[in-house]
Amino acid sequence: MSRIDFQRVCKRYAPNLPYTIKDADIAIAQGEFCVFVGPSGCGKSTLLRMVAGLESITSGELSIGGRVVNELEPAKRGVAMVFQSYALYPHMTVAENMAFGLRVFGADRLTIEKKVKKAADILQLTPLLDRLPKQLSGGQRQRVAIGRAIVKEPDVFLFDEPLSNLDAALRVQTRLEIAKLHHDIGTASMIYVTHDQVEAMTLADKIVLLRSGAAVQEQGSVAQFGSPMALYHRPENLFVAEFIGSPKMNILPATLLRAEADHAVVRVQGGERGEGAEITVAVDARRAQPGDAVSLGIRPEHLLHGSEAPGAPLAASVRQMERLGEASMLYLDVAPGLPMVTLRLEGYAPQCAGEALTLRLRPEQCHLFDAAGQAFARSVALPG
Numbered sequence: 001m002s003r004i005d006f007q008r009v010c011k012r013y014a015p016n017l018p019y020t021i022k023d024a025d026i027a028i029a030q031g032e033f034c035v036f037v038g039p040s041g042c043g044k045s046t047l048l049r050m051v052a053g054l055e056s057i058t059s060g061e062l063s064i065g066g067r068v069v070n071e072l073e074p075a076k077r078g079v080a081m082v083f084q085s086y087a088l089y090p091h092m093t094v095a096e097n098m099a100f101g102l103r104v105f106g107a108d109r110l111t112i113e114k115k116v117k118k119a120a121d122i123l124q125l126t127p128l129l130d131r132l133p134k135q136l137s138g139g140q141r142q143r144v145a146i147g148r149a150i151v152k153e154p155d156v157f158l159f160d161e162p163l164s165n166l167d168a169a170l171r172v173q174t175r176l177e178i179a180k181l182h183h184d185i186g187t188a189s190m191i192y193v194t195h196d197q198v199e200a201m202t203l204a205d206k207i208v209l210l211r212s213g214a215a216v217q218e219q220g221s222v223a224q225f226g227s228p229m230a231l232y233h234r235p236e237n238l239f240v241a242e243f244i245g246s247p248k249m250n251i252l253p254a255t256l257l258r259a260e261a262d263h264a265v266v267r268v269q270g271g272e273r274g275e276g277a278e279i280t281v282a283v284d285a286r287r288a289q290p291g292d293a294v295s296l297g298i299r300p301e302h303l304l305h306g307s308e309a310p311g312a313p314l315a316a317s318v319r320q321m322e323r324l325g326e327a328s329m330l331y332l333d334v335a336p337g338l339p340m341v342t343l344r345l346e347g348y349a350p351q352c353a354g355e356a357l358t359l360r361l362r363p364e365q366c367h368l369f370d371a372a373g374q375a376f377a378r379s380v381a382l383p384g
Helices: 044-052 094-104 109-123 138-150 168-185 197-203 214-219 228-233 238-243
Strands: 004-011 021-028 033-037 059-064 079-082 156-160 189-194 206-210 222-226 250-259 264-268 277-281 293-298 312-323 327-333 341-346 356-361 367-369
Touching: 004 044, 021 044, 021 214, 021 222, 033 044, 033 197, 044 059, 044 079, 044 156, 044 189, 044 206, 079 138, 094 109, 094 138, 109 138, 109 168, 138 168, 168 197, 189 197, 197 228, 206 228, 206 238, 222 228, 222 238, 238 250, 238 293, 238 367, 250 341, 264 293, 277 312
Parallel strands: 033 189, 033 206, 079 156, 156 189
Antiparallel strands: 004 021, 004 059, 206 222, 250 264, 250 293, 264 277, 293 367, 312 327, 312 356, 327 341
């Protein structure tokens, strides 16, 4: 069994220091691929190292396969770790590097050869088994490091930013290989640390998004835990809404006018005549009062434009553009003093800097957050 349970797990390095990890409650099912993601310094590698047994736990319980492992030494946890650096022995061949851990634990020669061959076949390393690390590319070295973990047949694989040293093309290739590895192995759970949203969104069954700084002490480390599409389409707070997605979600300050069970009406600055725009949002905001300050969010690809498009109108002018080939990014001003709004359009956009246009916001695509940054419950179904 490879289920992993964090129960109010905390970590701080001294009693007088703030928590690095606070009140982490996470349940990773057997066979799941879970990605820890968050800003620099949020503690994602620390959390991973606690699973590996390389960091002590200040309080709380960590269980692997139903067994509390707080005090269990790393070698007895049934985990294998792939580090950011390849950590290969330069004087050993690929086969010898992959076999090293098995030899240390006294496995017999036939068992070692069988497991190395199986791992090499999975990772397409068979033609390279007699080469030294210096004769390999960066992507091949990373696959050898992964192979060294596979041969141990662990219950849990731990990856600590394994692609960060690779160039863009190799990152994509190796990411696909890791996804295939997860599919082929099946029963082993995987925890993967990254700062790259693309890796998190494409690899994960579940994502743990971690906070950093003062927010950890006030609210705990885990900002949201769920499927990639849940974090993208149903962020529970402003931190998640602005962190997940590239470009990030547009956030505009607004005032709540009225709230019903299935929708709320807010006013944002701007509008076609500059008098402000009333926008309907498909949420239940009845816990707030009319006149309360709120934040309205909408993702760049969910904005429409044009006077004939459906949705509430919001006047804007183009400040800057980026044409990427497959899409165009328009950076817009909607009112003095308000944050810039990003509009994503497919293909080539003919607009130019200074041009006026009308944005359209559909109720079902908008999000609404209270003054504390917590999302109001949605009243329409969304993916994820």
